[in-house]
Amino acid sequence: MISYQYEAVDRSGKRMKGAIQAPNLSAAEAKLDAQRLTPLYVVEGGSELTVENLSQQQFRFYKRTKASPDEIIDILRSLAVMIKSGVNLIESLDTISQHATSEPAKQVAAQLRQSILDGQSIDLAMRNIPDAFPDVVCEMLAVADEGGNLAKSIYGAIHFMEQQQKTKTSIKSALVYPAVLMSVSIVTLLLFMIVILPTFGKTFEGLNVKLPAITQILLSTGEFLKSNITSLIIGLVMAVIGAKYALRLPKVKAFVNTATYRIPMFGKVLQELALARSVQTFGSLLETNIPVMMAIQFAGRVAGYHPLTQAYSAVESRVENGDTIADSMAKTKAFPAMTVQLVSVGEKSGQLAPLLITAGEQSQESAERKMKAVLSLLEPMFILVMGAIVGALVLSILMPLFSLNQSIK
Structure with missing residues (x-):
């Protein structure tokens, strides 16, 4: 019998750790299944899964436990x-x-x-x-x-x-093409500087060819990256971890949030998406008979954009003092005139919830159109950048060749 250390989730979703005796890994899994446990990992030996024993143990990670x-x-x-x-x-x-x-x-x-x-x-x-x-x-x-x-x-x-899923999907889909172009450009540049160009550089040096500035810069950069690759990777990992923890600080989180919504071209789109999300939330809550004041609070909370959250707080205060929702929204100047108009009609006709949802959907459609327009402008820019990178790489090789040809003549 072999001892296996495991971590598993029971039918109620509670996590638990323990040890189990079994002749092999499959038998250990079968025993856990019989106990109505879903394993997260099972590792051979008497110790828990750690970085130190990770490479020495036979273990298996299991499928995700979080529903999408x-x-x-x-x-x-x-x-x-x-x-x-x-x-x-x-x-x-x-x-x-x-x-x-x-x-x-x-x-x-x-x-x-x-x-x-x-x-x-x-x-x-x-x-x-x-x-x-x-x-x-x-x-x-x-x-x-x-x-x-x-x-x-x-x-x-x-x-x-x-x-909400539709919004996330549309944003992800819109960003796929620019992300692929950028990734290909970066990988191509790194491979050229680290692998390809140094080979030509040694050849040119052996022929006593004076290298142009662009070639020297790329060679020096590639040599630096190659010599410090381990330190750079460790530094990048530490920076990511540090950023992750820094974002938990309220002031840092607020600063990043504000900066994100001020990104040129994309900032306005993100602001409109925040408006759409919050207004749809407001309408959906009212439609299920949530009290108005609570619905306003939740709408501000899900906005994700600090100025809009503050606007909802102002709306809440004014509504408490007897103002209508439409007038309160208009005074904040954070809501489009069309949204305010629909809210006003909804308050008068008793159809506030469906008209809020309609206003949110209109804002979402408008944001998606603007996103497509921005990306249609950025695509030629990405292509030009890629062309410039490729041109620089070609010149870094062709210019020394021209110099060599001139010296031979």
Whole structure:
């Protein structure tokens, strides 16, 4: 028998560590599965998985344990359909946990079911699952749990999450092409300076050819990178770790947030996306009967853009003092005239929630159009930059060749 150290997650989502005896790794996995545990890692030996024993141990990492946003949306959609069809909440979650297509989704449904069986409300059960359900969704379902209109609120939560996913997907898709161009340019430049150019440099030096400035600069840079590659990698890793911890500091986080939203060309697009996100959140919360003041607070919280968050705080204060939401928004000068107009119409007609959602969708579509326009301007610039890099690389070789040819003549 071999001793295996493991870390695993039980059906309720709780992490645990321990040791298990088994003849081989597969048998150890089977034993954990029989105990209804999902392993995160299993490592041979009596010690935990550490950097020191990492290279000496036989171990296996397992699939992700966190459900993706799309999987959370699928869980909510299945839950809404079954509840609307008359199936009770516990049976619905039990069915979802049995038929979910991934282990993380099964764990989320199973943990929700167990928490509700233990007497928790659905919103509290969702909050107990780390990084799975947004706070806005939990608030929507908290009110629904009390009011009894759960299916409608779940559909509202689904719409909210789908809009957020749509925004993220559109941004990622728009940035793929520039990111690929930039990556190819950097890799090409590094390979040329570190691998290719030094070979030509030695040849030219052997022929006593005077190297032009551009060739000398590239050779010196390549030599520096090659000689200090280890230190540079360590420095880069430390810088990334340092930045990660620095971003946890409120002042640093606020500074980076402000700087991000002031990036030329992209800043305005990001500001409009923040507006769309917050206004849609405001409307979605009102649609599920969240109190107005609480909805304003959440809208400001999810904005992610400090001036807009402050604007929502100002709106909240003015509404508390008796102003209408539309007038309060207009006084902040942070909301577009069209949004203010739709809010005004919504307040007068009693259709505030759907008109807020419409205003948010309009802002999102406008931001996506602007994003495409900005990228259409940047693409030729990226191509010119790549052309300049390639031209510099070609010149760094051709110019010494011309000098050699002139000396021979």
